[in-house]
Amino acid sequence: MKPKNVHGNTLDALGEAIIAGRYPPGATVPPEPTLCEEFGVSRTVVREAVKSLVAKGLVSTGPKVGTRVLPSDQWNWFDPDVVAWQSKVGLTREFLRDLQETRRVVEPAAVRMAAERATAQDVAEIEAAYEGMRRAVEEGGDYVTFDLRFHQGLLRASHNRMLVQMSKALSALLRTSFEISTSRKDGPRGSLPLHRAVLDAVAAHDPARAEKSILLLIDSARDDIEAVLGSRRRLPRLNMPATLLRV
Amino acid sequence: MKPKNVHGNTLDALGEAIIAGRYPPGATVPPEPTLCEEFGVSRTVVREAVKSLVAKGLVSTGPKVGTRVLPSDQWNWFDPDVVAWQSKVGLTREFLRDLQETRRVVEPAAVRMAAERATAQDVAEIEAAYEGMRRAVEEGGDYVTFDLRFHQGLLRASHNRMLVQMSKALSALLRTSFEISTSRKDGPRGSLPLHRAVLDAVAAHDPARAEKSILLLIDSARDDIEAVLGSRRRLPRLNMPATLLRV
């Protein structure tokens, strides 16, 4: 959208470039003066951006050795920025698979906890999100946003730090999933009752029923995703060669 | 132990101070010049440390508004540094509970995947860790380190980015858990067969049996932890008042 500030832009550009594979793991990023010239910023900005990348586990630095890109399994995949960069660069099949698996592991357990511990306010927030979804279906509107809010409300209601944290990373998958689902005929309308079932079970503090309901929802989404993955249709920017990503 | 560099030390000091509650969520940390004087470092170092904290989700900055501490549910709880700071400051009951719950959700699923996808090298690494545990029991030695390696090997063998990432955060819980277990009579010797069962099931590519075995292991560890939590014995630095944490 609009440029935030120099630091943020530089950080985003560098992060995207690394995740896009322009600087593959094991390679070194160009030295600071080169980056300064490339982005047209001062060395301080570059240094702070690099420090942020270090904090996210993407690179490590050292005198003379330069700034090395770390292997991708050391990246902090629960960092919202990292996930956002990966989403922007292109969701690979492996990344979607990992996310889908994680969701299927985490979300049922979280919903179970939510059914045990949700406060009245938690339920009210989820209810509001559901209401938004319903209105979007009937009167038209932004369905995906309310769907996201619905699931994030569920994870927040688990009142478990780690699980809440994951909701941010899972958002990338959920958004993709929802956009795929909504593109299929009657997708939103068909999934409304499934959402209603989850919400009712949580509000009734029935963990077992809540878990069963969310599994139905997840698996129906998985089928949608796999239908697209299985087809020859390419994902947005999927497997795009790194050379095409240059600015 | 020994100081790494100025940046790392400043970052650690600031991160620990925030997590210790010296600067509680919603409050602002002192302005840059004050921090410079307090730590005896230049403004550049302070700025890079703060940027690292921003990258980890602990604070947000803005002109005039200063550096604000964010609510703790926005912190990146899967960041190894954040977990390390929390561990050093003191493991609260809530933190241990969240970690324990997360482990019980994640590890069985990861072991199941490991049983499906583990390569020969994965199995070899886990086997080596087990061998170290066995030797530590019989000849004496560092049991906990090999125990950690055993579980990290399991998560790595799942070949799922997100799950591998969690192994770093879970290490804090595992270490505490192992140290509690080993402090109980015959703890290590008794858990050896449980570990063996998991390893055998993974090597035999039997997901169902692997999942059952790891659940036995987790629940026995949970009992140990709860026995300690239930007692009046205080956890290491548990609930220590923030005022005592000043340096």
Place this chain on the structure above:
DNA sequence: GCGGATTTGTTCGTATGTATT
């Protein structure tokens, strides 16, 4: 609504240390 004060944002110049060759 306006202006001044405070704090971060950004740049430049310079010096030091360290690992590689």
Place this chain on the structure above:
DNA sequence: TAATACATACGAACAAATCCG
């Protein structure tokens, strides 16, 4: 061993944004 390239660290200055009276 010496040279080199690069990150590390410091200091000073101005710009920009925001809050408060």
